[in-house]
Amino acid sequence: MSTEPRMLKESFTRLESRSDKAMSYFYGRLFAAEPRLRALFPIALDTQRERFFHALTRIVWSQDNPEDLASHLARLGRDHRRYGVTAEHYAAVEDALLATLRLFARDMWSPRAEKAWTDAYRSAAATMIEAAERDAAAAPPWWAAEVVEHDRRADDLAVLTLSPERPLPFAPGQYVTVQTSRWPRVWRPYSIANAPRSDGRLRLHVRARPGGWVSGALVRATGTGDTLLLGPATGTMTLGPDSRRDLLLVAGGTGLAPVKALAEQAVAAGRRRDVRLLVGARTERDLYDLADLRLLESAYPWVRVLPVLSDEPDFRGLRGTPADVLADLDGWDGGWDDRDAYIAGPVPMVRRTVAELQRLGMPLERVHHDLLKAEE
Numbered sequence: 483m484s485t486e487p488r489m490l491k492e493s494f495t496r497l498e499s500r501s502d503k504a505m506s507y508f509y510g511r512l513f514a515a516e517p518r519l520r521a522l523f524p525i526a527l528d529t530q531r532e533r534f535f536h537a538l539t540r541i542v543w544s545q546d547n548p549e550d551l552a553s554h555l556a557r558l559g560r561d562h563r564r565y566g567v568t569a570e571h572y573a574a575v576e577d578a579l580l581a582t583l584r585l586f587a588r589d590m591w592s593p594r595a596e597k598a599w600t601d602a603y604r605s606a607a608a609t610m611i612e613a614a615e616r617d618a619a620a621a622p623p624w625w626a627a628e629v630v631e632h633d634r635r636a637d638d639l640a641v642l643t644l645s646p647e648r649p650l651p652f653a654p655g656q657y658v659t660v661q662t663s664r665w666p667r668v669w670r671p672y673s674i675a676n677a678p679r680s681d682g683r684l685r686l687h688v689r690a691r692p693g694g695w696v697s698g699a700l701v702r703a704t705g706t707g708d709t710l711l712l713g714p715a716t717g718t719m720t721l722g723p724d725s726r727r728d729l730l731l732v733a734g735g736t737g738l739a740p741v742k743a744l745a746e747q748a749v750a751a752g753r754r755r756d757v758r759l760l761v762g763a764r765t766e767r768d769l770y771d772l773a774d775l776r777l778l779e780s781a782y783p784w785v786r787v788l789p790v791l792s793d794e795p796d797f798r799g800l801r802g803t804p805a806d807v808l809a810d811l812d813g814w815d816g817g818w819d820d821r822d823a824y825i826a827g828p829v830p831m832v833r834r835t836v837a838e839l840q841r842l843g844m845p846l847e848r849v850h851h852d853l854l855k856a857e858e
């Protein structure tokens with residue numbers, strides 16, 4: 483951590499309005515100095531540039547919060563293993579970063595700023611390297627997994643069942659990053675849609691996004707027998723080991739994946755706790771997993787599945803978004819005192835649902851989501 487957080491923030495503000503240009507310059511410098519590093523990155527760098535800037539922003543603004551900074555850096559360090567980044571690469575990044583700051587921070591740059599950035603970068607790099615080395619002793623950087631089932635549930639949506647070559651440990655609610663052979667070095671996060679199974683298989687729910695390279699390839703150009711690479715499971719939207727409370731699970735679209743995994747875990751634990759699952763979707767056709775959910779409901783009568791449709795005014799069930807439904811209920815039989823909420827889906831949907839639950843009096847520590855992770 484830098485001893486001069488203010489100095490970092492002030493100089494960094496100069497980059498914010500020109501982040502695209504600054505990041506292009508950074509990668510240009512980096513690859514000019516170390517051409518071999520180019521092979522570690524995807525062919526197109528636009529997402530990479532955004533992510534690097536996002537990571538820098540978070541590092542700069544977390545300087546006053548050492549715990550948050552350390553856990554963020556440790557995760558970044560572990561994540562970089564899958565790109566083949568090693569300790570030796572960090573010096574070249576330092577040079578390119580300082581050259582970028584020198585150029586773009588202009589009037590805010592000084593020997594003091596240079597020292598503050600050098601100290602902050604070296605401390606961050608040391609935390610990342612240490613976390614990566616610790617992780618390397620315990621787990622591979624990625625797992626190869628065979629696609630054993632590819633179930634195309636809609637033109638733009640598929641449910642993939644994957645069999646990793648060796649056990650991939652995870653907790654329900656977590657996600658893995660995925661790389662397809664079509665897009666080398668491009669990794670995208672997908673939540674695991676099942677609780678751990680004895681055969682070690684994982685399910686992913688994938689919607690092809692317009693312009694989404696990985697999602698498009700997974701839905702439209704992947705089939706049984708193909709191999710994907712999976713990064714280690716991560717994410718904090720999990721049930722605590724002592725979790726006993728009733729559950730409110732709220733899903734929007736493919737955000738169903740992690741909450742379904744949590745529902746499976748809750749029923750597998752064998753305790754009869756009340757589980758309400760609000761499944762937000764646009765139209766009836768978008769309820770792509772309802773048949774499976776109904777099976778779960780009929781096997782475990784204490785689970786209730788409630789579809790909520792936002793774009794189908796004639797639907798006879800619940801209409802609007804999950805947040806609208808919660809607002810209309812204005813309370814739940816039994817109240818909020820003994821219930822945990824888990825929410826996954828589009829970012830605005832998660833935000834609105836969290837706000838609604840707060841308004842209804844649910845303590846914030848009982849409301850779980852993984853917003854940041856889904857966006858990274």
Ligand SMILES: NC(=O)C1=CN([C@@H]2O[C@H](COP(=O)(O)OP(=O)(O)OC[C@H]3O[C@@H](n4cnc5c(N)ncnc54)[C@H](O)[C@@H]3O)[C@@H](O)[C@H]2O)C=CC1
Pocket residue numbers: 673689733734735736737738739740762763764765768790791792793802803804805825826827828829830831832834851852853856
């Ligand atoms: N761990 C997580 O939080 C996960 C998040 N996701 C995210 O979930 C999203 C799923 O996308 P789609 O399936 O295309 O969903 P979608 O765009 O079809 O939306 C599904 C439902 O979410 C709600 N919703 C959507 N936009 C909203 C808004 N602006 N305000 C309030 N509610 C809104 C509505 O109920 C809508 O019917 C993706 O962005 C994906 O990244 C997916 C998996 C896991």
